[in-house]
Amino acid sequence: MDSVTQLTLGAAVAVAALGQKPGSKVKVALAGAVLGTLPDLDVLIDYGDVVSNMVLHRTESHALFYQTLISPVLAWLAALCCNQRSYYRHWLLATWLILITHTGIDAMTVYGTQFGLPFTNTPFAVGSMFIIDPLYTLPLLAGVLWYLFSRRGKGYRANSAGIVLSSAYLVWSFAAQQYVTGIAIHNAQQQLRDQQQILVTPAPLNTILWRIVVMTEQGYAEGFYSLFDSSDQIEFTLIAQDTSLKQRYADVKAVQQLSWFSRGFYTLAQQGDILLLTDLRMGQEGSYAFQFEVDPSNHRAVIQQPMRRDAATALPWLWQRMWGVQLPSPYLAASR
Structure with missing residues (x-):
């Protein structure tokens, strides 16, 4: 999740644990916010290239085992800063x-959180929450501010x-995802006879x-479904690819x-001597968060392409499509 959500969640959890103990309310909330932000500082680590930096984010700092090991030290520092050493156990x-809830809500997104390290490096991802969702963050923020004032x-x-x-x-998001997944599977089976895998994730800022x-x-294929759609029919946009490229370049590290x-x-996708490597999970067709230019001969470093952003077009589309208005994806429409 985004940094604002994580620091707000950290503050809320600290208040829940120590909010009724003597001491500064501001210091308790601030210490919780700092603790809630700490795991994401792993973005400062350079693993050598942009793809490695991507796949090795949310690793040891998000692992439940290591979080448990470091908690006594961080708790002592927090108690010291808040002048609450007598409440060290709290x-x-x-x-x-704070640390495990940080990891927990990260795992609800589609990105991938390796919280099982050092026992497994599986990138767990429920995918029922977008990385920024005001309806999750605002109740936490309101509660913390109410406490402070x-x-x-x-x-x-x-x-x-x-x-x-x-x-x-969070529970609602998972239930909605499972409902939409059932509809998506039914549509894929009817329309896409060669379907292999299905991914269902929320569009930005909502569920x-x-x-x-x-x-x-x-x-x-890419499609969209709103809970306010009048029909369960999903219109898919098919994007043909040379799937043999995956096998041909299977030994390339970034791939x-x-x-x-x-x-x-x-x-x-092949672009001359360069491969265009795209993570299809985050973004949408025409605007992906993680897209890389890869030289299969390793003569040049991997380059991450900037994400195409057009808020003036995308946000009105998102609002209308969310309420069931059938509109084509904005980036696809703009490219035609």
Whole structure:
């Protein structure tokens, strides 16, 4: 999830654990926010190339085993900074909960979180939450602010209510994803006889509009489904690819890494002597978050292409499509 959500969640968990103890309310919330941000500092580590930096994000710093090992030290520092050394046990619980909830909501996105290290490096990804979702963050933020600017008892209850509401939203996102997955599978079986894998993830900022990616023998297909659509029929856009490229360049390091990390939801395209390697899970056709130029002969470094962004076009489309208006994907429409 985004940094604002993580620091807000960290603050909310700290308040839940220590909000009724004597001491500075601001210091407790601030310490929780800092702890909630710490795991994402692994983005500062350079693993040698842009693809490695991508697939090795959310590794040791997000692993439950290592988080448990480091929690006693971080808890002692937090208790010291908040002048609450007598409540060290409470800070130990709070610190551990802050770190594992950080990992937990990251795993709800489609990116991939390797929280099983050192026992397994599987990139777990539920994919029912977009990386930024205001309906998850706002209840947490409201609860923390209410706690900070009201009497301790009333604010503590408001913070707890914020955590309950946000947690309920996570459950809702998973239930909605499973519902849409059933519809997507039915449509894929009817329309795409050579379908192999299906991915269902929310469109940006919501859990009403869902994006479906279907890998096929000839390439892949993309479709969208809103919970407000009047029909369960999904219109897929087929994107043909030279699927032999995956086999031909299977030994290229960047291809191996993204094939594993994306769980097969990637594509390769030949552009002269360069390969265009794309993670199909994040973004949409015409605007992907992770797209790389790869030289299979290793004569030049891998280059990450900038994501195509057109908020003036994409946001109105998102709003209308979310409420069931049947519109083509904005980037596809603009390219035709």
